[in-house]
Amino acid sequence: xxxxxxxxxxxxxxxxxxxxxxxxxxxxxxxxxxxxxxxxxxxxxxxxxxxxxxxxxxxxxxxxxxxxxxxxxxxxxxxxxxxxxxxxxxxxxxxxxxxxxxxxxxxxxxxxxxxxxxxxxxxxxxxxxxxxxxxxxxxxxxxxxxxxxxxxxxxxxxxxxxxxxxxxxxxxxxxxxxxxxxxxxxxxxxxxxxxxxxxxxxxxxxxxxxxxxxxxxxxxxxxxxxxxxxxxxxxxxxxxxxxxxx
Ligand code: NDP
Numbered sequence: 674x675x676x677x678x679x680x681x682x683x684x685x686x687x688x689x690x691x692x693x694x695x696x697x698x699x700x701x702x703x704x705x706x707x708x709x710x711x712x713x714x715x716x717x718x719x720x721x722x723x724x725x726x727x728x729x730x731x732x733x734x735x736x737x738x739x740x741x742x743x744x745x746x747x748x749x750x751x752x753x754x755x756x757x758x759x760x761x762x763x764x765x766x767x768x769x770x771x772x773x774x775x776x777x778x779x780x781x782x783x784x785x786x787x788x789x790x791x792x793x794x795x796x797x798x799x800x801x802x803x804x805x806x807x808x809x810x811x812x813x814x815x816x817x818x819x820x821x822x823x824x825x826x827x828x829x830x831x832x833x834x835x836x837x838x839x840x841x842x843x844x845x846x847x848x849x850x851x852x853x854x855x856x857x858x859x860x861x862x863x864x865x866x867x868x869x870x871x872x873x874x875x876x877x878x879x880x881x882x883x884x885x886x887x888x889x890x891x892x893x894x895x896x897x898x899x900x901x902x903x904x905x906x907x908x909x910x911x912x913x914x915x916x917x918x919x
Contacts, residue, residue, distance in 0.1 A: 678898065679703045679747060679754045681734050681791055682761030683727070684716045686860035687810065690887030691758055691894045696725055698895055700756065703747050705732035708739070734761045734787035735779075744794040754795040756806040756898045759788045759832075764862065766821040777824045784828035788835055796843065805848035806898045809836050810890075813856040813913045829854075833909045840907035849906040851897050856913025859884040880915035 676699075683692040683704025692702045706713040708731045720727050728751060732743035747754065762784045765776035788809055799805025814822050815829025833852045840850040857863050857875055863884060866875065876882060893912055896902055911917065 675699055675701045676755040677701045677703065677752050678756035678758065679795070680758040680760055681705045681732070681787065684710065684713060684729070686862060687855070687858060687887050687890050688760040690891040691760060692727060693725055694888065694891035694895050695756070695898065696727070701728070701751060703728045703730065703751060705730055705734065705743060705761065707731070708733055734791055735782035737790045740787070740790035741794050744791065753798045753802065755799070755804065756808070757791060757795050758808045758810065758894055759791055760810045761787055762810065764822070764825050766825065768821050769823045772823055780824035781828050784825065785831045788832055792839070796839070796848070799848045800843055800846040803847040805843070807839070807848070807850040808894055808897050809850070809852045811852045811854045811909070813854050813911065813917050816854055816909070816911070816919055817917045836909070837907045844906055849897070849902065851905060851907070852909040853890065853893055853897070854909055854911050854913070855885060855890050856911070856916045857884050858887055858890060860887055878916055879913070883914065885912060885914055
């Protein structure tokens with residue numbers, strides 16, 4: 674039977690590429706969209722036209738109750754979640770001098786609390802069934818820090834702390850937990866940066882001299898989700914064109 678993969682924030686950007694890759698590999702792919710997202714039906718129609726059959730559920734990943742309701746509905750309608758990709762995330766960049774509590778909390782809730790909120794309702798089932806994959810999308814800026822991103826760097830670093838601790842707890846149960854830390858990938862989050870900043874400040878930091886492609890990150894997710902990756906757990910895998918090596 675096809676495994677069920679849940680990709681949070683899968684409408685566009687990295688999440689969409691991950692969903693398409695997992696569909697091509699035969700997974701049933703479920704994605705989530707923010708309850709405020711009014712374009713989800715148009716996106717689903719567009720994907721269907723292109724031959725991609727996604728299921729989609731509203732979920733505010735930053736809200737514990739919303740996450741529990743969402744996962745319960747998915748498990749009832751589609752089946753137990755075998756692969757969880759915690760992908761949804763936001764940035765609210767500003768220097769620490771300007772950083773206020775609202776923008777600190779928003780980033781911590783959406784990038785870090787969300788990982789707890791979504792992982793909590795799927796882990797017991799994975800452990801009982803003796804198979805599961807939890808893949809957390811962090812960032813190179815969680816590994817090295819970034820100017821104007823105290824909130825984002827802290828949240829993304831926290832994601833990997835979570836990965837390592839949970840990986841220990843479920844290691845003997847057939848469940849792996851891993852972090853992927855992408856560098857700059859050509860999604861809206863990055864292409865909205867002014868071209869001049871990309872050309873003069875960002876691309877020169879990347880030894881490969883280009884942005885990453887969403888499909889390259891999706892390929893890594895597909896590997897971690899596979900049976901072949903059964904011995905990889907607690908890892909933080911960089912995919913950044915050589916920008917940061919640790
Ligand atoms: P996008 O902005 O394109 O996508 C982010 C997704 O998160 C959207 O689908 C959005 O859904 C969803 N989302 C945001 N807030 C919530 C919420 N409260 N509840 C549910 N869903 C929410 O970003 P990317 O695709 O570029 O990024 C994906 C992940 O990769 C993020 O975690 C990001 O931090 C990380 N990353 C990205 C890098 C890059 O270079 N692009 C580099 C390193 C890490 P909706 O549209 O419905 O609101």
